[in-house]
Amino acid sequence: xxxxxxxxxxxxxxxxxxxxxxxxxxxxxxxxxxxxxxxxxxxxxxxxxxxxxxxxxxxxxxxxxxxxxxxxxxxxxxxxxxxxxxxxxxxxxxxxxxxxxxxxxxxxxxxxxxxxxxxxxxxxxxxxxxxxxxxxxxxxxxxxxxxxxxxxxxxxxxxxxxxxxxxxxxxxxxxxxxxxxxxxxxxxxxxxxxxxxxxxxxxxxxxxxxxxxxxxxxxxxxxxxxxxxxxxxxxxxxxxxxxxxxxxxxxxxxxxxxxxxxxxxxxxxxxxxxxxxxxxxxxxxxxxxxxxxxxxxxxxxxxxxxxxxxxxxxxxxxxxxxxxxxxxxxx
Numbered sequence: 001x002x003x004x005x006x007x008x009x010x011x012x013x014x015x016x017x018x019x020x021x022x023x024x025x026x027x028x029x030x031x032x033x034x035x036x037x038x039x040x041x042x043x044x045x046x047x048x049x050x051x052x053x054x055x056x057x058x059x060x061x062x063x064x065x066x067x068x069x070x071x072x073x074x075x076x077x078x079x080x081x082x083x084x085x086x087x088x089x090x091x092x093x094x095x096x097x098x099x100x101x102x103x104x105x106x107x108x109x110x111x112x113x114x115x116x117x118x119x120x121x122x123x124x125x126x127x128x129x130x131x132x133x134x135x136x137x138x139x140x141x142x143x144x145x146x147x148x149x150x151x152x153x154x155x156x157x158x159x160x161x162x163x164x165x166x167x168x169x170x171x172x173x174x175x176x177x178x179x180x181x182x183x184x185x186x187x188x189x190x191x192x193x194x195x196x197x198x199x200x201x202x203x204x205x206x207x208x209x210x211x212x213x214x215x216x217x218x219x220x221x222x223x224x225x226x227x228x229x230x231x232x233x234x235x236x237x238x239x240x241x242x243x244x245x246x247x248x249x250x251x252x253x254x255x256x257x258x259x260x261x262x263x264x265x266x267x268x269x270x271x272x273x274x275x276x277x278x279x280x281x282x283x284x285x286x287x288x289x290x291x292x293x294x295x296x297x298x299x300x301x302x303x304x305x306x307x308x309x310x311x312x313x314x315x316x317x318x319x320x321x322x323x324x325x326x327x328x329x330x331x
Contacts, residue, residue, distance in 0.1 A: 034095075
């Protein structure tokens with residue numbers, strides 16, 4: 001029996017409805033990235049038609065709000081539907097092209113967290129460069145791709161020719177090394193195998209238009225670095241505080257949201273964020289949030305998001321309702 005049949009049967013049996021009924025006085029935040037027909041084996045975007053079906057499900061079963069709405073909510077939710085926020089990262093142009101028209105169509109607010117260097121210079125973040133490199137090599141069966149670091153070599157053969165395991169090992173390695181070296185390693189391989197990264201990011205004019213259409217803009221740092229690898233306070237100030245102030249200047253409005261790149265942070269990051277006037281620090285984790293913790297609007301609040309990628313609708317629905325995390329917990 002394939003996954004689609006299993007997840008469809010679980011939905012028909014009422015599993016998603018039961019799990020959703022446990023969300024009273026909880027806030028669900030979905031973490032989304034690309035909405036595109038582009039295919040990526042290692043991080044597949046959500047197709048626009050799939051995204052619309054997801055929105056139709058969410059509109060039916062949730063009260064969709066923005067972060068700025070939280071302060072006006074009662075600690076105890078007597079609303080007939082639980083609350084949910086649609087949170088996007090990175091600032092890809094395909095959000096403006098595909099997601100924004102659908103959000104406007106259904107009159108839904110959302111949050112989008114911008115990388116300043118992408119908006120300023122169409123800079124392509126290191127994770128997308130890595131995806132493009134691996135997608136190119138897998139598609140063209142370039143098995144000689146390898147990375148040497150600290151007397152260790154990561155290559156396809158060392159992972160029994162499993163491309164996904166190889167990719168995840170390299171990704172996890174890169175989470176622990178400085179951005180400059182990370183980019184040098186990726187660009188070296190891009191040049192070696194003639195890999196072009198053609199993705200387009202939103203510019204400031206497009207971001208401003210999003211902001212005028214109920215998209216609550218936040219910071220995803222200045223350069224999309226892994227903040228937990230940075231020890232220099234001045235560099236962290238640039239990534240967090242300078243990112244925030246530049247976005248505020250461009251949009252002519254205050255922002256108070258910081259989405260941590262790759263979900264990586266620490267106490268120093270949180271302290272700098274608080275000093276900069278950030279109220280919401282966004283992580284990725286299979287968790288939902290208690291509404292009562294937001295009662296103090298002047299504090300920094302850790303908010304967890306559920307990562308959503310292209311899957312069958314029954315599976316996306318169950319992932320939204322935390323089915324996958326509960327299965328992992330009891331497995």
